[in-house]
Amino acid sequence: MNFFKMIKRTKIVSGILLVTAIILMSFTLSVFVNAEGVGLTTLEENFDDVSTLTSRGWVRKNNSDNTEGSTNWFQGNDGTFGSHAGEPIAYIAANYNNTLGNGTISNWLITPELLLINGSVFSFWTRCFSGEFPDRLEVRLSTDGAEVGDTSDSVGDFGTLLLSVNPNLDSSSYPEVWTEYEVNISGLSAPVRGRIALRYFVTNGGIEGNNSNYIGIDAVSFAAAIADLDLSLSVSDAAPAMGDRVTFTVAVTNDGPSDAENISVSIPLLAAYEFISAATLTGTYDSDSNIWTVGDLANGDAATLTIEVDIDTIEDLEITATASSDLMAPDAFNNTSSVFVTPQLVASISGPVSLTLTEAYAAMSTNIFTIAGKPTSTVVQDDDYDGKILWNDETKQLDIAEGLAPGKYPVVLTASNGVEPDATLSFVLTVNAAPTINGDEALTLTGGNDATATSAYAVSGYPAPSVRQDKDYDGKILWNDETKQLDI
Structure with missing residues (x-):
């Protein structure tokens, strides 16, 4: 047994047992969700509290020989060395x-499970205590x-070796200061969900072996080689009137982390409107296919397209824009954007403009009026003549009650739906009365009479009747329309 090794390692273990700290957690996970499941597109792990790793998808498993009573990965010991960044114990460690x-x-x-795409980058910082073991x-x-x-x-599912730090277990090849290592993912036939493992792998290790001492790992980072396209679509007026000109604005931003290549944006339902013009500083827009060929956008760059159209359909439409590129995040939750366009139609009203009835008529209704507009128009009348002429919103008629005196009854109907201008229709109801005339039926005078006149006759009817006499006896008996008398 190497006695120095025993003493040194006992000191490290003792240091581990004495570590106490208040720990603030620091980690970042960026997740995408698709039909096949969940994977992280980015991962930032600083190991502020290794006890939380399992709850966040990390797996720790010690397959070493003779593990009963042994340690696993544990919180860093600042008595051995401090972390690369953050609190002194904010790293994860393993030892003999x-x-x-x-x-x-x-x-x-x-x-945790990652989204693996060719070009994705995995990096970490590591160091050892000493290369002696x-x-x-x-x-x-x-x-x-x-x-x-x-x-x-055994390596199980992890048959692909990406990197080995000190593969030959040399005494000087594992860094004794914090050193960053980076691995680029390549050779995949398609994007796939997977995991990356850090394996502390030392033969002839342990307190009685010639190898293995103490290592730390800090600042693990993963970034999938994707371009997260953030697309927005807006319209200058979502409730235009028929015939109005509106502007659609499409904006696409590459939120990275990679550059985006061969971006295109499709807006198929714009074909429902009459195209007027389009303007963009990036790429080209084809009004026949309604596809905007954007081209490439570096991480953080954005492009904008404006399209002018005339609204020539009354149909409500959900206009959707969809962006795509060669290296696009597969979640697509922000790769589409929609606006609802609900064209408006000004109110209109048409139908009968007059109706003539005769006195003593029975209650009745006019012919049906035609009301149009979008949104639905409502109709109000200006005068209902004490309820005897009433608009019926259900039947779209004027209901006329009995008892209107002879005469003319103008009614103004106004249709409105919030879209200017309102529509008006003037309707006139006429109630006629048959002509009547009452008065003297005979008059006796004495020969050589002075000029005289009969009593006034009562002449009535609607419209006002005119009186015509059949014989005036050479102008000696004349009807006087002003006085309603016969002048003799």
Whole structure:
């Protein structure tokens, strides 16, 4: 047994046992959801509190030899060395006590499920305490689960080795200061959900072995090689009148983390309107296909398109724009945007403009009026003549009660629906009365009479009747329309 090694490691373990701290958690997870499940597109883990890792999808499994009573991955010990960033103990550590006595250490730290795409980047910082007892760390990839088997030499689903820090267990090849390592994902046939494992893998390890000491890992980062396109669609007037000209504005932003290539935006239902013009500083717009070919956008860049159309349909439409690119986040929750356009139609009213009745008529209704407009128009009348001429909103008629005296009754109907201008229709009801004339039927005078006149006759009827006499006796008996008398 190496006595110095024993003393040194006892000190480290003692330091671990004495660590107490108030820990603030710091981590970032960015998730996409699609029909196939969940995966992280970005991951930032600073190991402020390793006890929370399991609840956030991390897996820790110690497959080392002789693990009974051994340690697993544990909170960093600032008595050994401090973290790369953050609080001094804000890192995760493993050491020779992952196995008892002398054996192979195989201790797995497995990320949550990730979205793996060629070009994605996985990075971390690591260091060891001392190279006197060499350490080794492997970075492995699985696209088919999180199983690692149950023995120190099994790798389970993680058959792909991405990186090995100090593969030959040299005494000087594992850095003794915090050092960043980066792995680029490649060779995948298509985007896939998977995990990346950090495996503390040391043969001839343990307190009685010649290898294994103490390593720390900090600031694990993952970024899928995707372009998250954020699309917005707006319209200058979502409730235009028929014939109005409106402007649709389409804006697409690349929220990264990667550059986006061959972006196009489709707005198919714009074909329902009459195209007037389009303007953009990025790419081209085809009004026949309603496709905006944007081209490429670097991470953080944006582009805007404006399209002018005339509203020539009354149909309500949900206009949807959809963006696509070569490396696009598969969630698509912000790759589409919609606006509802509900064209308005000004109110109108048409129908009978007059009706003539005769005195003593029976209650009745006019012919039906035609009311139009979008939204639905309402009709009000200006005068109902004590309820004897009433608008019936259900039948779209004027209901006329009995008892109107002879005469003319003008009614103004106004149709409105909030879209200017309102529509008006003037309707006139005429109640006629048959002509009558009453008065003297005979008059006796003495020969040589002076000029005289009969009593006034009562002449009535509607419209006002005129009186015509059949014989005036050479102008000596004349009807006087002003006095309603016969002048003799």
